[in-house]
Amino acid sequence: MKVGKPQSKRTPVRLRHKIQKASAAKQKKARKDAKKNPEWRSRLKKDPGIPNLFPFKNKLLEEIEESKRQKEAEKLRRQELAKAQRQGLTIEANDAEAAELEGEDEELLDLADEDGEEMVDDGDDSNPMAALLASARARAAEYEQEASGDEMDEDEWSGLDEEEDESTVAPKKDSSRKAFDKAFKSVIESSDVVLYVLDARDPDGTRSREVERQIMSAASGSKRLILVLNKIDLIPSPILKDWLRHLRRSFPTIPLRASTPSSNARTFDHKALTVKGTSETLFRALKTYAHASSLKRAITVGVIGYPNVGKSSVINALTSRLGNQKTSCPVGAEAGVTTSLREVKIDNKLKLIDSPGIVFPSASSSSKVSDTLSNVANGSDRHAEDKARLILLNAVAPKEIEDPIPAVTLLLRRLGSTQEGMQKLLDVYGLPPLMSKDGDYTTDFLVQVARKRGRLGKGGVPNIYAAGMTVVTDWWAGRVQGWVEPPKDGESSSGVGDQKEVVKEWSKEFKLEGLWGDDEVKETEMEVEK
Structure with missing residues (x-):
């Protein structure tokens, strides 16, 4: 029987392309279905482990367990060492100082013995080494008393810190609430004009009556306070006008759009109230007051407010009004970016101070x-x-x-x-x-x-x-729209009260009248005079 010629296993190109297209379509459909599947699946690949057929599997498992145990022991040892260092830091420092003083005393005693009996017989008044020795002993006793007093103070202060930690909700990284209060008082004392930045979505929630009273009573009432309503692009025009009318009963108020919103934010267009327009208006108002003041130095403008209301963005908007893209103050979407005072000099007549955000009592x-x-x-x-x-x-x-x-x-x-x-x-x-x-x-x-x-x-x-x-x-x-409605007519303001004369006088000093239309200003003045 004649053996036939072996047939070729070559696949036709048409069939091969058909298989590739079908496979690609199947994979595409699988990926699409996986995206629609609401069940959460981690993209991290799991460790398959050691195969059972591996000859030294048991030995490797023992080595892995031993390594884990050593790491845990090392971690516990470091924790105990750190705890011991924290507890014994003061004791070790005191022991070191005491050892140094004892060493000095021994050296002085040796020197005194070497000087001979003649210097000893002269008495304490004529012996300088004996007087030096007595002084060293007195310093040692005084240091021990101060060390015991410092330990008592640390125990008392730790209790105060615990109480503050329980009552304070704002985040604290490296600075305590006491340091923030000290920075706030420093800004108030060194500022001629204070810009109180408020969130347009909840102005009363970011205001503090006590803060306004402190500013008004500082330096015999010579300081000026301006309310800056920031993030105005997140509220509609009627709500913005009502809030301006309400806030201008207490202090001069300027609407401001300090920065551009985040992606997918649902904003409102207020026509002329743009980032550049509002920042230039605020800058002109500050420059007007600086030129009109009789001070021979640059006026200092302090910026205060709640965390993340846009204090640093306000300063960056003022410094970048001429197209400068460099930011003077770091900003971020989270609270606590600014942790210390930062001074920014605009020119010879104007200087700004950025302060960390503090949660004031609203x-x-x-x-x-x-x-x-x-x-x-x-x-x-x-x-x-x-x-x-x-x-x-x-x-x-x-x-x-x-x-x-x-x-x-x-x-x-x-x-x-x-x-x-x-x-x-x-x-x-x-x-x-x-x-x-x-x-x-x-x-x-x-x-x-x-x-x-x-x-x-x-x-x-x-x-x-x-x-x-x-x-x-x-x-x-800002992807979710929402705001707090302004108080109705007749309701009490959250500020220090109705101040018609203060609003009129300070508005003239900063030339805030007529900046956003005469109709709005007249309407505001009519509301103030009521």
């Missing part, structure tokens, strides 16, 4: 002190509400936020006062109307946000904490 919190004292049972609720308010003001760093749910609850309460505000919030995340049987809309809202944004844990369980941080971050960036 008007809303100070007005509720009596209620808190009368109802101690609600103290924890009041503390949680104040912390939620600070989180919405971006006065707390993200790593310091333990629970964002109270802040989301407060945000839903604010936006839920109007149907339009709640609908805008739901449209941002593409959610249906909230439904809740027990009245807890926050949980239902966060569960839906977690499913929409893929904030899911193992088994597809919604991560409420991650969803809450997502909502808070969107609120900080």
Whole structure:
């Protein structure tokens, strides 16, 4: 039988291309389905471990366990060493100083013995070495008394720090609240004009009546205070006009757009109130006051306010008004970027001082002190509400936020006062109307946000904490629209009171009249005269 010729295994080009296209289409569909799948999958590849067929697997596992044990032991040893160093630092320093003094005493005694009996017989008055020895012993005794007093002071001060840590919500990195208060007083004392920067979305929440009183009473009332309403692009024009009308009853107020918003922020266009226009207006007002003042030196302008209201951005807007892209002060989306005073010189007539953000007692919190004292049972609720308010003001760093749910609850309460505000919030995340049987809309809202944004844990369980941080971050960036309504006519102001004469006089000094239209100024003056 004749064996046939072996057939070729060559694949036709048409069939090979068909297989490649089908494979590419299948992979594309798999990737698309994976993106639509809401279940969270980590992109980090897991360690496959040591294969069972590896000849020395047991030995390698023992070496790995031994290495882990040694690392843990080394870590514990370092912790104990650091703890011992912290506790024994003062004791070691005192022992070292005492040893030095004892060494000096021994040297002096040796010198005295070597000098002979003649110098000893002369008496203490005629013996300089004996007098020096007595002085050294007196210094040693005095040092021991000071060291014991310092230890007592440190124990007392540590207790005060613990109390401040419990009562203070603002983040503290390297500086304490006492240092921030000292910096604030330094700014007030050295400034001729104080710019009080407020958040346009919640001006009363970022104001402090006590701060305004301190500025007005400093230097016999010779200092000038101007309220700067920043982030005006995040509120509509009617709300902006109402807030300006309300704030100008107490102090001259300037609207300002210090910087451009973040990506995907939902902003409002106020026509002439641009970054360049508002910064140039504020700069001209300060220069007018500087030229009109009789001082032979440059006037100092201090910038104060809550953390992350835009104090450094205000200074950068003033320094970059001529197209200079260099920033004089560092800025960031988190609170606590500015930790110390920073002086920026504009020219020979104007100097600016940037200060760290301090959480002052606001008007809303100070007005509720009596209620808190009368109802101690609600103290924890009041503390949680104040912390939620600070989180919405971006006065707390993200790593310091333990629970964002109270802040989301407060945000839903604010936006839920109007149907339009709640609908805008739901449209941002593409959610249906909230439904809740027990009245807890926050949980239902966060569960839906977690499913929409893929904030899911193992088994597809919604991560409420991650969803809450997502909502808070969107609120900080302006992607969620919302604001506090200004007080109605007749309600008391959160400032020091109605000051018609102060507003008129200071507005003339800075020439703030007619900067944004005569109609608005006349309307404001009519409201002030009422």
